[in-house]
């Protein structure tokens with residue numbers, strides 16, 4: 567199998583790219599995060615540059631996997647390896663594989679990091695709501711063992727806090743491929759405003775108030791008639807919403823179980839920061855709810 571693979575691993579599209587050092591790739595990404603407008607502006611020249619940067623990052627990372635495979639290094643479970651091994655079955659070029667694998671990073675790193683930070687910012691900004699989550703944690707889990715994803719159903723307050731905290735700006739633009747509902751002709755670019763939907767007072771009363779309780783019914787369970795649109799909807803809904811939800815939940819869960827979060831009042835707060843491309847919108851102090859020795863002991867056997 568590997569021998570056959572080696573003959574496939576001579577792509578024209580990727581030969582020109584040496585594996586990027588991690589530090590170099592990291593600097594490129596940090597550079598974009600520091601000033602997202604560099605990446606987001608829409609002139610053809612800038613888009614081309616953005617494409618070239620992405621191509622270089624993704625292709626060099628794919629080349630790293632290829633080199634490891636060629637040297638018989640065990641790369642472990644790897645989407646890139648799977649895609650390389652099965653590229654003919656799926657009719658994929660190497661460049662397509664590079665961008666597909668890169669989409670996991672592009673789609674998954676910034677979004678999930680921003681979502682987690684937003685939840686933590688909301689918990690710090692609304693100490694009463696943070697207190698409800700921690701009271702629920704103390705009652706259901708206690709402080710002598712760490713919670714896991716299996717506890718998700720018994721922790722509606724945290725899920726409610728997350729659903730209330732996560733808001734999306736406008737979704738991605740879509741284009742109709744055929745006439746829709748007799749009034750939207752094929753080829754129309756349609757913008758659906760997640761923001762406007764999440765501000766509909768008939769569905770979300772007092773939409774500008776932070777009210778996690780709106781997601782919980784009278785019996786104390788999460789409502790199943792109220793939906794969040796943060797992942798979009800329809801055919802192009804975020805394909806990773808389950809993994810993203812779990813990542814945000816488990817990370818917020820462990821942090822709020824172990825730490826008391828407070829906003830540093832000496833630092834500026836920009837609560838719309840993530841929507842405006844400010845990736846450092848506030849500064850949070852973490853105080854331990856459990857002694858460090860106990861926390862280390864618990865996490866060692868987690």
Ligand code: HEM
Pocket residue numbers: 669670671673674675677678681734737738796797798799801802803804805806807809810811814
């Ligand atoms: C909290 C985290 C995330 C949020 C809020 C989020 C949100 C979204 C939204 C709003 C869309 C556009 C849906 C539409 O067009 O209507 C989308 C699409 C997409 N997301 Fe996510 N996402 C998250 C995490 C991820 C992760 C972890 C991955 C990959 C590992 C990912 C991969 C994608 C991809 C590939 C698409 C394009 C789907 C398509 O066009 O068919 N996302 N996401």
